[in-house]
Amino acid sequence: MVWDVACRETLYIISYMIEIRDLKKTFGTHMAVDGISLSIKKGSVFGILGPNGAGKTTMMKVIVGLDRPTSGSVRIDGRDPAVRQTRESIGFMPESPSFYDHLTGLEFLTFCGSLFHTQAMKHHEYLDLLKRVGIFEAKDAPICTYSKGMRQRLAFAQAIVNDPAYLFLDEPLDGLDPIGRRELKSIITALQKKGTTIVFNSHILFDTEELCDEIGILHHGSLLYSGPIEAFTKGQPLEERFVSVIQHLS
């Protein structure tokens, strides 16, 4: 009996690598995240959807350890996200990223990579990564000369500079042209095939539908739904279903 329970718990931990339990985050009197509990499977692509101000970015910041929860807990691989070992296996791309404008793209990427003491890449690997995200030609140009799309690509590159087991992307496809979106989506798909667990926020529901195994719908800081896309859409297009659910609640 005890063995059976232990086995089930172990299997649960192995299959669900991101565990969020009754997570709350308040700013003064405003409840940005209101008691969210969520499990994200290992190797899956999980999309967090919600209207503006739903708490998506706040939740992601708490998950990656940038903000502390007011209450509740987040466990990645069974560990607190603020712990160094957890950070070693995390990649994070913030929304509308800002950079050190006086650095070049290559210098910035090298800087980000060097913060991973044990996993730091070699020079040619940084160049390969810049090629992969499509900004190799601009590697020696100051970041202040980059377009919005190039900045998005650079932000994506720094998120995968440590070859993370867990990748958190906040609006990764925002500001990209159709070619850029296709390129980044193909990288995301390749990472998923490699076993990377990917969590991302997006307003672009078409891309979410295309990339995600499961979704979570947030509204006013609460989780309305979590699970497979098909179970949520019930045969309707994701955008249509999402809008009708949110409008119904509003």
Add this chain to the structure above:
Amino acid sequence: MPASLHTILVVAKNTFRETIRNKVLYAILAFAAVYMLFTLFLGSISLGEDLHVIRSLGLAGMYIFGLIITIFLGSSLLYKELERRTLYFVLSKPISRAHLVLGKFLGLLSSVAVCLAGMTVLYLLMVAFKGGGFDSSAILAVFYQLLEMSLLIALTIFFSTFSMPLLSTLYAVLVVYIGHSLDLLMQAVQGASAPVRFFVQLLHYVLPNLAKFDIRSAIIYDASVPLSQALLVVAYAAMYVGLLLCVAVFLFEKREI
């Protein structure tokens, strides 16, 4: 190399790169160079005291421009990262906030040291050009100045954990002004009422006594600076820097980003 030291040095290198490429810094350095060269002219109209004038104004100029660079770069160092959210990139990596603060401190100190070194080379060339030979004692004055700048960098980092750059600049200028006047203030309040004396004494104990770092007059008049005094000043600066950075880390840890 231990992981923590490696991380601090990576942040320091990045901060150095970012600050040394700031265009405003070059404008300040250009002004500094023009001022230093202008002292040659002032020396030439000083009736035989040209070397004294060049040394006196040159060292003072290096101090003023070093101060401007330090406060200008230091007051926005952390705030800019918080406001522009570049910290998200850094703090989502395996790095603590304490390492970030220490790295920022060392990076800015390196930038200020390079700027001071540049001004010192120009100063030494000018003194040599005017027949003063190699003014080795000036290097000690610059070293003392660098100690003061390190204290001010720690101070501006401390201020920038809770205030905007403009306010940080204002606070830093106030501390510099009061810090250089503490001995005078103590003398001035000898006959004052008890509450005033207590307030000035409190300032004397809490604020750094920056007059300790000013040996420019001694150097210009070729007075010797004992080694014991130099070591005491180094220890004094190290203590204040350590204390300010500890408080800055404490406040920064508490702050939501």
